[in-house]
Amino acid sequence: MENEVKNQSDLQSIFDANRKKRRRKNNLIAVSFLSPWLLGFFGFVLGPMLYSLYLSFTSYSMLTAPSWVGLDNYIRIFTNDNLFWLSLRVTLLFVVVATPLRLAFALTVAIIMNTGHKGSGFYTLIYYVPSIIGGSVAIAVIWRQIWGRDGALNEILGWFGFEANYNWFSHPDFAIWVLIFLIVWQFGSPMVIFLAGLRQIPQELYEAASVDGANKIHKFFKITMPLITPVLFFNLIFQMINSFMTFTQAFLVTEGGPINRTLFYALYLYREAFTNFRMGYASALAWILLIVIGTCTWLVFKSSKKWVYYESEGGK
Known part of the structure; x- marks a missing residue:
């Protein structure tokens, strides 16, 4: 009996050792596949972020070594930098106005494209093109021509x-x-x-609503909107963050003017870093922007409990 127990114990030990060996092998394989992403994350994301956090407490112009100044950059930003408050106010106005309008137009066109008419795929592609080329220099030049003194808009208004x-x-x-x-x-x-x-919404719901006498408006507010609130929530977060970081359009079209009326926060940060060469100060501005975006995102997440509908949870 003792020998049998000992043999079973030896077999269990061998089995456990083989299982640990396979587990280590699988972990090594997983890490090898993840290594490009890990190298990119630590080398190009986390590393620069931590270094910029350090620089935010220094005076650094890229021409001399960073010198520690503590909280001086942050104190100056909040107490003696009118352009900071101006750029923040301009950016918040832009986010509050542009983000809802963009989502409203996107949802309206998506509803039209969801009708299933012939060629809807082609028109979807056409409507998507501006998102690809909108930040290019060519589009900025065209936009300046359209809205210029002798541009197309003034010509149309003249008609x-x-x-x-x-x-x-x-x-x-x-x-x-x-x-x-x-x-x-x-x-x-x-x-x-x-x-x-929209294409994930079961058509049976619309058919049942039609039987009950619901019109298109009722279907939209009682079926469509509740069921796409998770998608709306995702788009709202994504587009809000993008709006906070808007840079290319202001830099190419208005250059922050006139009289700083379009001085977006990202553009002001760029000027401090690459025009005035105040890298430490620009790093402090960048971390303040991160905190602002994080706070706004947290507020949206908190509010989502009241208006985002998840079918798996049976309601809001």
């Missing part, structure tokens, strides 16, 4: 009897709206995501 002679992107009251329209025009990316969400 209707309006003597418009504005250089729209150089006008303090209109420049921000030029950029908002440019961002809204690039609604292809959220549109494709909305379209995918």
Whole structure:
């Protein structure tokens, strides 16, 4: 009996050793496949982030070694930098206006594309193109031509009897709206995501609603909107973050003018880093932007409990 127990114990030990060996082998294989991503993450994401955090507490111009200044950069930002508050205010206005408009246009076009008419796939591709090329130099040049003093917009207004002679992107009251329209025009990316969400809604729900006498408006607010709120939530987070980081359009079209009316936060950060060569100060600005975006994202997540519907949870 003792020998039998000993043999069973030896077999169990051999089995456990082989299982641990296979587990280590599988872990090594998994790490080998993950290694390119891990190297990229630590080398190009986490490493630069931590270094920029260090630089935010220093005075650094790229021409001399960083010198530790503690909280001086942050104190100066909040107490003695009017452009910081101006750029933050301009960016918040842009986010609050451009993000809902972009999502509204994207959802409207997605609903139209979801009708299943012939050629809808081709039109979906056409509407998606602006999202790909919207940040290019060529589009910026075209946009400046459209909204310029002798541009297409003034020409069209002239056809209707309006003597418009504005250089729209150089006008303090209109420049921000030029950029908002440019961002809204690039609604292809959220549109494709909305379209995918709409196609997941069971048609039986619409048929049952039709039997009960529901019209299109009732179907939209009682069926479509509740069932695509998870998609809307995703698009809202994604587009809000993108709006906070808007840089290319302002840099190419308005260059932050006129009189800093389109000085977006990212553009101001760029100027401090690569025009004024205040890398330490720009790093502090970058971390403040990260905190602002994180706070806004957290608020959206908290509010989602009241308006996002998950079918698997049986409600909101």
